[in-house]
Amino acid sequence: MAAEIQASEDERIRSETLATKLMKKPELGAIGGVILVTLFFMLTADSTMFTLSGIMNFMTPAAQLGILGIAAAMLMIGGEFDLSIGSMVAFAGMIFGALTVNLGLPLILAIPLTMAFAAAVGAVNGTIVLRTGLPSFIVTLAGLFILRGASLVGLKLFTGGSTQLRGVRDAVEGDWLARFFSGDALQGLFAWLASAGVIDTFSNGTPKVPGVPVEILWFIGFALIATYVLLRTPAGNWIFATGGDSGAAKNSGVPVRRVKISLFMLTACAAALVAVITVIDAGSTDARRGFMKEFEAIITAVIGGCLLTGGYGSAIGAFFGAIIFGMVTIGLTYTDFDQDWFQIFLGGMLLLAVVFNNVIRKRVTGER
Protein backbone atom coordinates (compact mmCIF):
# COMPACT_ATOMS: atom_id res chain seq x y z
CA MET A 1 0.00 0.00 0.00
CA ALA A 2 1.49 3.23 -1.13
CA ALA A 3 -0.55 5.91 0.52
CA GLU A 4 -0.07 6.58 4.19
CA ILE A 5 -3.28 6.91 6.05
CA GLN A 6 -3.51 9.77 8.43
CA ALA A 7 -5.32 8.00 11.23
CA SER A 8 -7.13 10.07 13.75
CA GLU A 9 -6.18 9.89 17.39
CA ASP A 10 -9.83 9.63 18.24
CA GLU A 11 -9.97 5.84 18.38
CA ARG A 12 -11.20 5.36 21.89
CA ILE A 13 -8.86 2.71 23.15
CA ARG A 14 -9.75 1.56 26.60
CA SER A 15 -7.32 -0.02 28.94
CA GLU A 16 -8.84 -2.69 31.09
CA THR A 17 -8.21 -3.96 34.54
CA LEU A 18 -7.75 -7.66 35.23
CA ALA A 19 -11.13 -7.68 36.98
CA THR A 20 -12.90 -6.44 33.87
CA LYS A 21 -11.16 -9.02 31.76
CA LEU A 22 -12.25 -11.78 34.13
CA MET A 23 -15.78 -10.42 34.14
CA LYS A 24 -15.90 -10.98 30.41
CA LYS A 25 -15.35 -14.71 30.77
CA PRO A 26 -18.80 -16.29 30.50
CA GLU A 27 -18.00 -19.14 32.89
CA LEU A 28 -16.92 -16.85 35.72
CA GLY A 29 -20.40 -16.70 37.23
CA ALA A 30 -20.77 -20.47 37.27
CA ILE A 31 -17.36 -20.99 38.85
CA GLY A 32 -18.22 -18.38 41.48
CA GLY A 33 -21.51 -20.18 41.97
CA VAL A 34 -19.78 -23.51 42.56
CA ILE A 35 -17.57 -21.89 45.17
CA LEU A 36 -20.54 -20.24 46.88
CA VAL A 37 -22.63 -23.42 46.91
CA THR A 38 -19.67 -25.48 48.13
CA LEU A 39 -19.08 -23.03 50.96
CA PHE A 40 -22.78 -23.07 51.80
CA PHE A 41 -22.88 -26.86 52.08
CA MET A 42 -19.58 -27.04 53.92
CA LEU A 43 -21.16 -24.87 56.58
CA THR A 44 -24.59 -26.47 56.66
CA ALA A 45 -24.31 -30.04 55.42
CA ASP A 46 -23.09 -33.23 56.98
CA SER A 47 -19.35 -33.63 56.33
CA THR A 48 -19.98 -36.90 54.43
CA MET A 49 -21.21 -34.83 51.48
CA PHE A 50 -17.67 -34.03 50.43
CA THR A 51 -16.26 -37.51 50.87
CA LEU A 52 -15.58 -39.45 47.69
CA SER A 53 -18.89 -41.30 47.81
CA GLY A 54 -20.73 -38.07 48.59
CA ILE A 55 -19.16 -36.39 45.59
CA MET A 56 -20.15 -39.30 43.34
CA ASN A 57 -23.66 -38.96 44.75
CA PHE A 58 -24.11 -35.42 43.54
CA MET A 59 -21.98 -35.76 40.42
CA THR A 60 -24.20 -38.50 39.00
CA PRO A 61 -27.35 -36.36 38.61
CA ALA A 62 -25.10 -33.44 37.68
CA ALA A 63 -23.64 -35.52 34.86
CA GLN A 64 -27.02 -36.63 33.53
CA LEU A 65 -28.28 -33.08 33.50
CA GLY A 66 -24.94 -31.67 32.37
CA ILE A 67 -24.88 -33.67 29.15
CA LEU A 68 -28.20 -32.03 28.28
CA GLY A 69 -27.08 -28.66 29.64
CA ILE A 70 -23.89 -28.49 27.57
CA ALA A 71 -25.81 -29.31 24.39
CA ALA A 72 -28.46 -26.74 25.34
CA ALA A 73 -25.67 -24.20 25.95
CA MET A 74 -24.19 -24.79 22.51
CA LEU A 75 -27.61 -24.41 20.92
CA MET A 76 -28.23 -21.27 22.95
CA ILE A 77 -24.90 -19.79 21.86
CA GLY A 78 -26.09 -20.56 18.33
CA GLY A 79 -29.16 -18.43 19.06
CA GLU A 80 -31.87 -21.06 19.55
CA PHE A 81 -33.68 -23.01 22.27
CA ASP A 82 -34.88 -26.57 22.39
CA LEU A 83 -37.73 -27.14 24.82
CA SER A 84 -38.28 -30.67 23.57
CA ILE A 85 -35.12 -32.26 24.98
CA GLY A 86 -36.79 -33.47 28.16
CA SER A 87 -39.48 -35.22 26.16
CA MET A 88 -36.78 -36.41 23.80
CA VAL A 89 -35.23 -38.32 26.71
CA ALA A 90 -38.52 -40.21 27.12
CA PHE A 91 -38.98 -40.64 23.36
CA ALA A 92 -35.44 -41.90 22.78
CA GLY A 93 -35.79 -44.13 25.85
CA MET A 94 -38.94 -45.61 24.34
CA ILE A 95 -37.21 -46.20 20.99
CA PHE A 96 -34.19 -47.70 22.72
CA GLY A 97 -36.36 -49.94 24.88
CA ALA A 98 -38.33 -51.17 21.88
CA LEU A 99 -35.16 -51.84 19.89
CA THR A 100 -33.49 -53.84 22.66
CA VAL A 101 -36.49 -55.57 24.27
CA ASN A 102 -39.02 -55.98 21.46
CA LEU A 103 -36.60 -56.44 18.57
CA GLY A 104 -33.79 -57.91 20.63
CA LEU A 105 -31.14 -55.87 18.80
CA PRO A 106 -27.61 -55.76 20.25
CA LEU A 107 -26.42 -52.40 21.57
CA ILE A 108 -24.07 -51.91 18.63
CA LEU A 109 -27.22 -51.50 16.49
CA ALA A 110 -29.71 -50.25 19.06
CA ILE A 111 -27.65 -47.26 20.24
CA PRO A 112 -26.81 -45.86 16.76
CA LEU A 113 -30.42 -46.37 15.68
CA THR A 114 -31.71 -44.54 18.75
CA MET A 115 -29.27 -41.71 18.01
CA ALA A 116 -30.40 -41.64 14.38
CA PHE A 117 -34.07 -41.36 15.40
CA ALA A 118 -33.22 -38.52 17.78
CA ALA A 119 -31.05 -36.76 15.21
CA ALA A 120 -33.83 -36.98 12.65
CA VAL A 121 -36.30 -35.36 15.06
CA GLY A 122 -33.70 -32.69 15.84
CA ALA A 123 -33.23 -32.03 12.15
CA VAL A 124 -36.99 -31.70 11.69
CA ASN A 125 -37.15 -29.23 14.60
CA GLY A 126 -34.33 -27.20 13.11
CA THR A 127 -35.75 -27.25 9.62
CA ILE A 128 -39.16 -26.07 10.80
CA VAL A 129 -37.56 -23.23 12.79
CA LEU A 130 -35.45 -22.11 9.84
CA ARG A 131 -38.11 -22.53 7.18
CA THR A 132 -40.89 -20.75 9.05
CA GLY A 133 -38.73 -18.21 10.84
CA LEU A 134 -40.83 -18.83 13.95
CA PRO A 135 -39.07 -18.62 17.32
CA SER A 136 -37.56 -21.99 18.25
CA PHE A 137 -39.14 -21.48 21.64
CA ILE A 138 -42.61 -22.04 20.16
CA VAL A 139 -41.70 -24.74 17.65
CA THR A 140 -39.93 -26.87 20.23
CA LEU A 141 -42.68 -26.22 22.79
CA ALA A 142 -44.93 -28.07 20.37
CA GLY A 143 -42.22 -30.73 20.18
CA LEU A 144 -42.29 -31.00 23.98
CA PHE A 145 -45.91 -32.16 23.89
CA ILE A 146 -45.71 -34.18 20.69
CA LEU A 147 -42.72 -36.22 21.84
CA ARG A 148 -44.11 -36.74 25.33
CA GLY A 149 -47.37 -37.97 23.78
CA ALA A 150 -45.55 -40.10 21.24
CA SER A 151 -43.58 -41.73 24.03
CA LEU A 152 -46.80 -42.65 25.82
CA VAL A 153 -48.47 -43.95 22.66
CA GLY A 154 -45.34 -45.85 21.66
CA LEU A 155 -44.85 -47.42 25.08
CA LYS A 156 -48.43 -48.69 25.15
CA LEU A 157 -47.97 -50.04 21.65
CA PHE A 158 -44.76 -51.88 22.44
CA THR A 159 -45.82 -53.20 25.83
CA GLY A 160 -49.42 -53.98 24.99
CA GLY A 161 -50.92 -51.27 27.17
CA SER A 162 -48.40 -50.41 29.89
CA THR A 163 -46.70 -47.04 30.28
CA GLN A 164 -43.53 -48.72 31.45
CA LEU A 165 -41.30 -50.92 29.30
CA ARG A 166 -39.36 -53.37 31.45
CA GLY A 167 -36.71 -55.94 30.72
CA VAL A 168 -34.02 -53.67 29.30
CA ARG A 169 -31.45 -54.90 31.76
CA ASP A 170 -32.03 -58.53 30.82
CA ALA A 171 -31.93 -57.62 27.15
CA VAL A 172 -28.54 -55.90 27.35
CA GLU A 173 -27.05 -58.31 29.91
CA GLY A 174 -23.68 -59.52 28.69
CA ASP A 175 -23.55 -57.08 25.78
CA TRP A 176 -19.94 -55.96 25.43
CA LEU A 177 -21.01 -52.35 24.81
CA ALA A 178 -23.10 -52.15 27.98
CA ARG A 179 -20.14 -51.31 30.22
CA PHE A 180 -19.58 -48.07 28.32
CA PHE A 181 -23.11 -46.94 29.08
CA SER A 182 -23.81 -48.29 32.55
CA GLY A 183 -22.21 -49.06 35.86
CA ASP A 184 -18.89 -47.81 37.13
CA ALA A 185 -15.73 -47.24 35.15
CA LEU A 186 -12.12 -47.25 36.29
CA GLN A 187 -12.81 -50.00 38.82
CA GLY A 188 -9.23 -51.29 38.58
CA LEU A 189 -7.88 -47.86 39.43
CA PHE A 190 -10.20 -47.54 42.41
CA ALA A 191 -9.31 -51.02 43.68
CA TRP A 192 -5.65 -50.08 43.40
CA LEU A 193 -6.24 -46.74 45.17
CA ALA A 194 -8.06 -48.66 47.91
CA SER A 195 -5.24 -51.12 48.34
CA ALA A 196 -2.80 -48.25 48.45
CA GLY A 197 -4.90 -46.72 51.21
CA VAL A 198 -5.66 -43.52 49.28
CA ILE A 199 -9.45 -43.94 49.37
CA ASP A 200 -11.81 -45.29 52.00
CA THR A 201 -12.52 -49.02 52.08
CA PHE A 202 -14.99 -51.31 53.76
CA SER A 203 -13.57 -53.59 56.41
CA ASN A 204 -13.05 -56.39 53.86
CA GLY A 205 -10.72 -54.17 51.80
CA THR A 206 -13.03 -53.39 48.88
CA PRO A 207 -13.29 -49.65 48.13
CA LYS A 208 -16.43 -47.88 49.36
CA VAL A 209 -16.68 -46.29 45.92
CA PRO A 210 -16.12 -49.05 43.36
CA GLY A 211 -15.48 -46.68 40.45
CA VAL A 212 -16.68 -43.62 38.61
CA PRO A 213 -20.23 -43.87 37.24
CA VAL A 214 -19.85 -43.86 33.44
CA GLU A 215 -22.12 -40.87 32.97
CA ILE A 216 -19.61 -38.73 34.85
CA LEU A 217 -16.93 -39.66 32.33
CA TRP A 218 -19.31 -38.96 29.43
CA PHE A 219 -20.12 -35.63 31.07
CA ILE A 220 -16.48 -34.62 31.47
CA GLY A 221 -15.57 -35.88 27.99
CA PHE A 222 -18.48 -34.01 26.40
CA ALA A 223 -17.57 -30.81 28.25
CA LEU A 224 -13.99 -31.02 27.01
CA ILE A 225 -14.94 -31.78 23.41
CA ALA A 226 -17.62 -29.08 23.37
CA THR A 227 -15.14 -26.55 24.75
CA TYR A 228 -12.57 -27.54 22.15
CA VAL A 229 -15.09 -27.23 19.34
CA LEU A 230 -16.39 -23.87 20.56
CA LEU A 231 -13.02 -22.25 21.13
CA ARG A 232 -10.57 -23.97 18.83
CA THR A 233 -12.38 -24.86 15.61
CA PRO A 234 -14.02 -22.94 12.76
CA ALA A 235 -17.31 -24.62 13.67
CA GLY A 236 -17.12 -22.94 17.07
CA ASN A 237 -16.55 -19.58 15.46
CA TRP A 238 -19.56 -20.15 13.27
CA ILE A 239 -21.74 -21.05 16.26
CA PHE A 240 -20.82 -17.82 18.06
CA ALA A 241 -21.29 -15.76 14.89
CA THR A 242 -24.61 -17.42 14.04
CA GLY A 243 -26.00 -16.76 17.50
CA GLY A 244 -24.63 -13.23 17.69
CA ASP A 245 -26.08 -12.02 14.41
CA SER A 246 -27.23 -14.64 11.94
CA GLY A 247 -27.57 -12.07 9.15
CA ALA A 248 -24.00 -10.92 9.60
CA ALA A 249 -22.81 -14.51 9.80
CA LYS A 250 -24.63 -15.41 6.61
CA ASN A 251 -23.18 -12.41 4.80
CA SER A 252 -19.73 -13.50 5.93
CA GLY A 253 -20.19 -16.88 4.33
CA VAL A 254 -21.06 -18.89 7.44
CA PRO A 255 -23.44 -21.78 6.61
CA VAL A 256 -26.00 -20.58 9.15
CA ARG A 257 -28.66 -23.17 8.29
CA ARG A 258 -26.24 -26.05 8.60
CA VAL A 259 -24.89 -24.71 11.89
CA LYS A 260 -28.34 -24.38 13.45
CA ILE A 261 -29.70 -27.68 12.20
CA SER A 262 -26.55 -29.47 13.40
CA LEU A 263 -27.03 -27.92 16.83
CA PHE A 264 -30.65 -29.09 17.01
CA MET A 265 -29.44 -32.57 16.07
CA LEU A 266 -26.75 -32.37 18.73
CA THR A 267 -29.18 -31.51 21.52
CA ALA A 268 -31.48 -34.33 20.44
CA CYS A 269 -28.56 -36.77 20.42
CA ALA A 270 -27.44 -35.57 23.85
CA ALA A 271 -30.96 -36.35 25.09
CA ALA A 272 -30.74 -39.79 23.45
CA LEU A 273 -27.41 -40.45 25.17
CA VAL A 274 -28.92 -39.57 28.54
CA ALA A 275 -31.86 -41.83 27.70
CA VAL A 276 -29.60 -44.79 26.85
CA ILE A 277 -27.53 -44.35 30.03
CA THR A 278 -30.47 -43.91 32.38
CA VAL A 279 -32.63 -46.61 30.77
CA ILE A 280 -29.88 -49.24 30.98
CA ASP A 281 -29.20 -48.11 34.53
CA ALA A 282 -32.86 -48.40 35.57
CA GLY A 283 -33.54 -51.46 33.44
CA SER A 284 -36.78 -49.98 32.21
CA THR A 285 -38.19 -46.90 30.57
CA ASP A 286 -41.37 -44.94 31.12
CA ALA A 287 -43.22 -41.96 29.73
CA ARG A 288 -42.22 -39.62 32.54
CA ARG A 289 -38.50 -39.96 31.90
CA GLY A 290 -36.75 -36.61 31.39
CA PHE A 291 -39.72 -34.70 32.81
CA MET A 292 -38.91 -30.98 33.15
CA LYS A 293 -35.32 -31.64 32.05
CA GLU A 294 -35.61 -29.09 29.23
CA PHE A 295 -36.01 -26.30 31.75
CA GLU A 296 -33.29 -27.62 34.01
CA ALA A 297 -30.94 -27.84 31.01
CA ILE A 298 -31.68 -24.23 30.09
CA ILE A 299 -31.16 -23.15 33.71
CA THR A 300 -27.83 -24.97 33.62
CA ALA A 301 -26.82 -23.15 30.46
CA VAL A 302 -27.90 -19.78 31.84
CA ILE A 303 -26.14 -20.29 35.16
CA GLY A 304 -23.18 -21.24 32.97
CA GLY A 305 -23.19 -17.76 31.49
CA CYS A 306 -25.14 -18.20 28.25
CA LEU A 307 -27.09 -15.13 27.18
CA LEU A 308 -30.66 -15.76 26.10
CA THR A 309 -29.97 -13.54 23.10
CA GLY A 310 -27.35 -15.96 21.79
CA GLY A 311 -23.79 -15.48 20.64
CA TYR A 312 -22.31 -15.67 24.10
CA GLY A 313 -21.71 -18.45 26.59
CA SER A 314 -19.53 -21.43 27.31
CA ALA A 315 -19.63 -25.20 27.63
CA ILE A 316 -17.41 -25.12 30.71
CA GLY A 317 -19.90 -22.72 32.25
CA ALA A 318 -22.72 -25.19 31.65
CA PHE A 319 -20.49 -27.92 33.11
CA PHE A 320 -20.20 -25.97 36.36
CA GLY A 321 -23.86 -24.98 36.15
CA ALA A 322 -24.78 -28.65 36.15
CA ILE A 323 -22.50 -29.32 39.13
CA ILE A 324 -24.23 -26.52 41.04
CA PHE A 325 -27.51 -28.15 40.14
CA GLY A 326 -26.36 -31.58 41.32
CA MET A 327 -24.98 -30.17 44.56
CA VAL A 328 -28.22 -28.37 45.35
CA THR A 329 -30.41 -31.36 44.45
CA ILE A 330 -28.47 -33.87 46.53
CA GLY A 331 -26.86 -31.51 49.01
CA LEU A 332 -30.11 -30.58 50.73
CA THR A 333 -30.50 -34.19 51.88
CA TYR A 334 -27.24 -33.78 53.78
CA THR A 335 -28.57 -30.72 55.60
CA ASP A 336 -31.34 -30.11 58.07
CA PHE A 337 -33.27 -28.20 55.43
CA ASP A 338 -36.42 -29.78 54.12
CA GLN A 339 -36.18 -31.17 50.55
CA ASP A 340 -39.08 -28.92 49.66
CA TRP A 341 -36.67 -26.00 49.56
CA PHE A 342 -35.01 -27.44 46.49
CA GLN A 343 -37.06 -25.65 43.87
CA ILE A 344 -36.95 -22.35 45.71
CA PHE A 345 -33.21 -22.65 45.86
CA LEU A 346 -33.07 -23.46 42.17
CA GLY A 347 -35.29 -20.60 41.10
CA GLY A 348 -33.18 -18.29 43.27
CA MET A 349 -30.01 -19.47 41.57
CA LEU A 350 -31.55 -18.89 38.15
CA LEU A 351 -32.65 -15.39 39.07
CA LEU A 352 -29.23 -14.57 40.48
CA ALA A 353 -27.53 -15.93 37.37
CA VAL A 354 -29.75 -13.97 35.00
CA VAL A 355 -29.29 -10.72 36.91
CA PHE A 356 -25.53 -11.32 37.03
CA ASN A 357 -25.41 -12.14 33.32
CA ASN A 358 -27.37 -9.03 32.52
CA VAL A 359 -24.74 -6.90 34.23
CA ILE A 360 -22.04 -8.82 32.36
CA ARG A 361 -23.78 -8.34 29.04
CA LYS A 362 -23.83 -4.61 29.50
CA ARG A 363 -20.11 -4.67 30.21
CA VAL A 364 -19.28 -6.97 27.34
CA THR A 365 -21.34 -5.26 24.71
CA GLY A 366 -20.78 -1.78 26.05
CA GLU A 367 -24.57 -1.56 25.59
CA ARG A 368 -24.47 0.24 22.29
Next chain:
Amino acid sequence: MTEHPLVEMIDIEKHFGGVRAVEHVSLDLWPGEVVGVLGHNGAGKSCLMRILSGAMIPNGGEIRVGGQPVQFTEPNDARAVGIETIYQTLALADHLDAPKNLFLGRELKTRFGNLDDARMLEEAREVLARLNPNFKNLRDPVSSLSGGQRQVIAIARAIYFDTKILIMDEPTAALGPSETAMVADLIRQLRAEGIGIFLVSHDMHDVFDLCDRVVVMNKGRIVGAHAIEEVSKDDVLSLIVKGELPADWSARNLEAAQ
Protein backbone atom coordinates in the same frame (compact mmCIF):
# COMPACT_ATOMS: atom_id res chain seq x y z
CA MET B 1 -6.19 -9.76 -25.64
CA THR B 2 -9.37 -7.77 -25.50
CA GLU B 3 -9.86 -5.85 -22.35
CA HIS B 4 -12.89 -6.69 -20.28
CA PRO B 5 -14.55 -4.74 -17.54
CA LEU B 6 -14.09 -6.29 -14.07
CA VAL B 7 -17.76 -7.05 -14.02
CA GLU B 8 -20.69 -6.62 -16.36
CA MET B 9 -24.32 -6.92 -15.37
CA ILE B 10 -26.47 -7.36 -18.45
CA ASP B 11 -30.23 -6.93 -18.54
CA ILE B 12 -30.70 -7.91 -14.90
CA GLU B 13 -34.25 -8.38 -13.65
CA LYS B 14 -35.71 -9.10 -10.24
CA HIS B 15 -39.38 -9.33 -9.28
CA PHE B 16 -41.04 -9.78 -5.94
CA GLY B 17 -44.53 -10.96 -6.75
CA GLY B 18 -45.93 -8.13 -8.84
CA VAL B 19 -43.27 -5.62 -7.83
CA ARG B 20 -40.47 -5.16 -10.33
CA ALA B 21 -37.58 -4.24 -8.11
CA VAL B 22 -34.98 -4.27 -10.87
CA GLU B 23 -35.92 -3.96 -14.56
CA HIS B 24 -33.57 -4.47 -17.50
CA VAL B 25 -30.57 -3.03 -15.75
CA SER B 26 -27.13 -3.17 -17.34
CA LEU B 27 -24.06 -1.87 -15.57
CA ASP B 28 -20.33 -2.39 -15.72
CA LEU B 29 -17.27 -1.57 -13.64
CA TRP B 30 -13.65 -1.15 -14.69
CA PRO B 31 -10.45 -1.61 -12.70
CA GLY B 32 -9.60 1.37 -10.51
CA GLU B 33 -13.02 2.90 -10.97
CA VAL B 34 -15.40 4.11 -8.27
CA VAL B 35 -19.01 4.10 -9.42
CA GLY B 36 -21.61 5.75 -7.24
CA VAL B 37 -24.97 3.99 -7.20
CA LEU B 38 -27.69 6.39 -6.14
CA GLY B 39 -31.42 6.48 -5.81
CA HIS B 40 -34.34 6.74 -3.41
CA ASN B 41 -34.98 4.04 -0.86
CA GLY B 42 -36.71 1.35 -2.87
CA ALA B 43 -35.26 2.51 -6.19
CA GLY B 44 -33.64 -0.90 -6.59
CA LYS B 45 -30.02 -0.06 -5.88
CA SER B 46 -29.65 -2.28 -2.82
CA CYS B 47 -31.44 -5.05 -4.63
CA LEU B 48 -29.06 -4.77 -7.59
CA MET B 49 -26.04 -4.83 -5.31
CA ARG B 50 -27.40 -7.82 -3.41
CA ILE B 51 -27.70 -9.66 -6.71
CA LEU B 52 -24.09 -8.85 -7.51
CA SER B 53 -22.95 -9.99 -4.09
CA GLY B 54 -24.76 -13.31 -4.45
CA ALA B 55 -27.21 -12.63 -1.63
CA MET B 56 -30.15 -12.53 -4.04
CA ILE B 57 -30.78 -14.54 -7.19
CA PRO B 58 -32.02 -12.54 -10.21
CA ASN B 59 -35.02 -13.61 -12.30
CA GLY B 60 -33.24 -12.79 -15.51
CA GLY B 61 -30.10 -11.37 -17.04
CA GLU B 62 -26.46 -12.26 -16.96
CA ILE B 63 -23.43 -11.40 -14.86
CA ARG B 64 -19.96 -11.62 -16.37
CA VAL B 65 -16.77 -11.39 -14.39
CA GLY B 66 -13.65 -10.73 -16.46
CA GLY B 67 -15.70 -11.57 -19.56
CA GLN B 68 -16.83 -14.96 -18.23
CA PRO B 69 -20.50 -15.59 -17.41
CA VAL B 70 -21.01 -16.53 -13.76
CA GLN B 71 -23.95 -17.64 -11.63
CA PHE B 72 -24.19 -16.88 -7.96
CA THR B 73 -26.44 -18.82 -5.65
CA GLU B 74 -24.90 -17.62 -2.39
CA PRO B 75 -22.45 -14.95 -1.19
CA ASN B 76 -19.57 -17.42 -1.19
CA ASP B 77 -19.91 -17.86 -4.96
CA ALA B 78 -19.44 -14.14 -5.53
CA ARG B 79 -16.62 -14.04 -3.04
CA ALA B 80 -14.86 -16.85 -4.88
CA VAL B 81 -14.52 -14.65 -7.98
CA GLY B 82 -13.32 -11.64 -5.99
CA ILE B 83 -16.52 -9.73 -5.25
CA GLU B 84 -16.70 -8.55 -1.65
CA THR B 85 -19.46 -6.60 0.01
CA ILE B 86 -19.37 -4.27 2.96
CA TYR B 87 -22.88 -4.02 4.26
CA GLN B 88 -24.39 -1.00 5.89
CA THR B 89 -25.04 -3.12 8.96
CA LEU B 90 -21.36 -4.07 8.83
CA ALA B 91 -21.82 -7.84 8.98
CA LEU B 92 -19.59 -8.23 11.98
CA ALA B 93 -20.19 -10.83 14.68
CA ASP B 94 -20.36 -8.66 17.78
CA HIS B 95 -19.04 -11.10 20.36
CA LEU B 96 -16.01 -12.17 18.33
CA ASP B 97 -12.75 -10.25 18.24
CA ALA B 98 -11.20 -8.57 15.20
CA PRO B 99 -9.11 -11.50 13.90
CA LYS B 100 -12.04 -13.91 14.23
CA ASN B 101 -14.27 -11.49 12.34
CA LEU B 102 -11.65 -10.92 9.68
CA PHE B 103 -11.46 -14.63 8.97
CA LEU B 104 -15.08 -15.56 9.74
CA GLY B 105 -16.20 -18.25 7.32
CA ARG B 106 -12.64 -18.59 5.97
CA GLU B 107 -10.73 -19.42 9.12
CA LEU B 108 -7.06 -20.27 8.97
CA LYS B 109 -6.43 -23.74 10.30
CA THR B 110 -3.42 -25.60 11.55
CA ARG B 111 -2.61 -28.92 9.99
CA PHE B 112 -4.61 -30.57 12.79
CA GLY B 113 -7.74 -28.81 11.63
CA ASN B 114 -8.13 -26.50 14.60
CA LEU B 115 -8.06 -22.72 14.50
CA ASP B 116 -4.67 -21.16 13.97
CA ASP B 117 -5.27 -18.26 16.33
CA ALA B 118 -1.66 -17.12 16.39
CA ARG B 119 -1.43 -16.81 12.62
CA MET B 120 -4.86 -15.15 12.33
CA LEU B 121 -3.86 -12.63 14.99
CA GLU B 122 -0.61 -11.90 13.19
CA GLU B 123 -2.26 -11.52 9.78
CA ALA B 124 -5.00 -9.37 11.28
CA ARG B 125 -2.47 -7.18 13.03
CA GLU B 126 -0.66 -6.67 9.75
CA VAL B 127 -3.64 -5.86 7.54
CA LEU B 128 -5.27 -3.65 10.17
CA ALA B 129 -2.05 -1.76 10.80
CA ARG B 130 -1.87 -1.02 7.09
CA LEU B 131 -5.34 0.50 7.21
CA ASN B 132 -5.10 2.18 10.59
CA PRO B 133 -1.83 2.27 12.55
CA ASN B 134 -3.72 3.12 15.73
CA PHE B 135 -5.66 -0.11 15.77
CA LYS B 136 -4.54 -1.94 18.88
CA ASN B 137 -7.40 -3.69 20.63
CA LEU B 138 -7.35 -6.82 18.55
CA ARG B 139 -8.54 -9.20 21.25
CA ASP B 140 -11.66 -7.28 22.26
CA PRO B 141 -15.09 -8.26 21.02
CA VAL B 142 -15.86 -5.89 18.17
CA SER B 143 -19.02 -4.69 19.89
CA SER B 144 -16.82 -2.65 22.20
CA LEU B 145 -15.08 -0.84 19.33
CA SER B 146 -15.94 2.51 17.81
CA GLY B 147 -17.80 2.81 14.53
CA GLY B 148 -14.62 3.76 12.67
CA GLN B 149 -12.72 0.79 14.05
CA ARG B 150 -15.56 -1.52 13.08
CA GLN B 151 -15.57 -0.07 9.57
CA VAL B 152 -11.81 -0.67 9.36
CA ILE B 153 -12.36 -4.33 10.23
CA ALA B 154 -15.11 -4.62 7.63
CA ILE B 155 -12.86 -3.09 4.97
CA ALA B 156 -9.87 -5.19 6.02
CA ARG B 157 -12.08 -8.24 5.77
CA ALA B 158 -13.12 -7.25 2.28
CA ILE B 159 -9.67 -6.55 0.90
CA TYR B 160 -7.69 -9.29 2.61
CA PHE B 161 -8.86 -12.01 0.24
CA ASP B 162 -7.58 -10.84 -3.12
CA THR B 163 -10.60 -8.69 -3.87
CA LYS B 164 -11.20 -7.20 -7.32
CA ILE B 165 -14.65 -5.72 -6.87
CA LEU B 166 -15.84 -4.07 -3.71
CA ILE B 167 -19.44 -3.17 -3.00
CA MET B 168 -19.80 -0.62 -0.23
CA ASP B 169 -23.27 0.07 1.09
CA GLU B 170 -23.36 3.46 2.83
CA PRO B 171 -19.85 3.05 4.25
CA THR B 172 -19.83 6.39 6.04
CA ALA B 173 -23.43 6.62 7.19
CA ALA B 174 -22.72 5.81 10.82
CA LEU B 175 -19.40 7.62 11.13
CA GLY B 176 -18.20 10.93 12.50
CA PRO B 177 -16.31 13.46 10.34
CA SER B 178 -12.77 12.26 11.05
CA GLU B 179 -13.75 8.64 10.60
CA THR B 180 -15.50 9.49 7.34
CA ALA B 181 -12.31 11.14 6.13
CA MET B 182 -10.39 8.02 7.04
CA VAL B 183 -12.76 5.77 5.08
CA ALA B 184 -12.60 8.16 2.10
CA ASP B 185 -8.81 7.90 2.16
CA LEU B 186 -9.12 4.12 2.22
CA ILE B 187 -11.39 4.17 -0.81
CA ARG B 188 -8.88 6.28 -2.76
CA GLN B 189 -6.12 3.91 -1.73
CA LEU B 190 -8.06 0.87 -2.93
CA ARG B 191 -8.86 2.60 -6.23
CA ALA B 192 -5.17 3.33 -6.72
CA GLU B 193 -4.52 -0.38 -6.35
CA GLY B 194 -6.88 -1.14 -9.23
CA ILE B 195 -9.86 -2.37 -7.24
CA GLY B 196 -13.25 -1.49 -8.71
CA ILE B 197 -15.74 -0.08 -6.23
CA PHE B 198 -19.51 0.31 -6.28
CA LEU B 199 -20.36 2.95 -3.72
CA VAL B 200 -23.98 2.97 -2.65
CA SER B 201 -24.56 6.26 -0.91
CA HIS B 202 -26.97 9.01 -0.06
CA ASP B 203 -24.21 11.40 0.76
CA MET B 204 -23.81 13.71 -2.22
CA HIS B 205 -20.56 15.07 -0.84
CA ASP B 206 -18.99 11.62 -0.66
CA VAL B 207 -20.22 10.76 -4.12
CA PHE B 208 -18.73 13.87 -5.76
CA ASP B 209 -15.61 13.55 -3.68
CA LEU B 210 -14.87 9.93 -4.54
CA CYS B 211 -16.69 8.69 -7.62
CA ASP B 212 -15.56 8.59 -11.24
CA ARG B 213 -19.04 7.86 -12.47
CA VAL B 214 -22.55 8.03 -11.06
CA VAL B 215 -25.43 5.73 -11.85
CA VAL B 216 -28.87 6.81 -10.71
CA MET B 217 -31.73 4.36 -10.29
CA ASN B 218 -35.40 5.19 -10.12
CA LYS B 219 -38.26 2.68 -9.89
CA GLY B 220 -36.02 -0.24 -10.72
CA ARG B 221 -34.44 1.27 -13.82
CA ILE B 222 -31.24 3.16 -14.49
CA VAL B 223 -32.32 6.70 -15.36
CA GLY B 224 -28.88 8.18 -15.70
CA ALA B 225 -25.25 7.09 -15.96
CA HIS B 226 -22.73 9.91 -16.21
CA ALA B 227 -19.09 10.68 -15.71
CA ILE B 228 -18.88 12.81 -12.60
CA GLU B 229 -17.59 15.82 -14.58
CA GLU B 230 -20.73 15.89 -16.71
CA VAL B 231 -23.15 16.51 -13.88
CA SER B 232 -23.69 18.83 -10.96
CA LYS B 233 -25.18 17.90 -7.60
CA ASP B 234 -28.44 19.48 -8.72
CA ASP B 235 -28.48 17.34 -11.85
CA VAL B 236 -28.03 14.19 -9.82
CA LEU B 237 -30.71 15.26 -7.35
CA SER B 238 -33.06 15.82 -10.23
CA LEU B 239 -32.31 12.31 -11.52
CA ILE B 240 -32.95 10.84 -8.11
CA VAL B 241 -36.14 12.74 -7.42
CA LYS B 242 -37.74 13.14 -10.86
CA GLY B 243 -35.99 10.36 -12.73
CA GLU B 244 -34.71 12.80 -15.38
CA LEU B 245 -32.12 15.50 -15.87
CA PRO B 246 -33.10 19.16 -15.67
CA ALA B 247 -34.37 20.50 -19.01
CA ASP B 248 -31.40 22.79 -19.50
CA TRP B 249 -28.81 20.09 -18.88
CA SER B 250 -27.77 19.25 -22.44
CA ALA B 251 -27.50 22.93 -23.35
CA ARG B 252 -25.41 23.62 -20.30
CA ASN B 253 -23.21 20.62 -20.92
CA LEU B 254 -22.66 21.56 -24.54
CA GLU B 255 -21.65 25.01 -23.43
CA ALA B 256 -19.21 23.59 -20.92
CA ALA B 257 -17.72 21.29 -23.56
CA GLN B 258 -17.04 24.25 -25.82
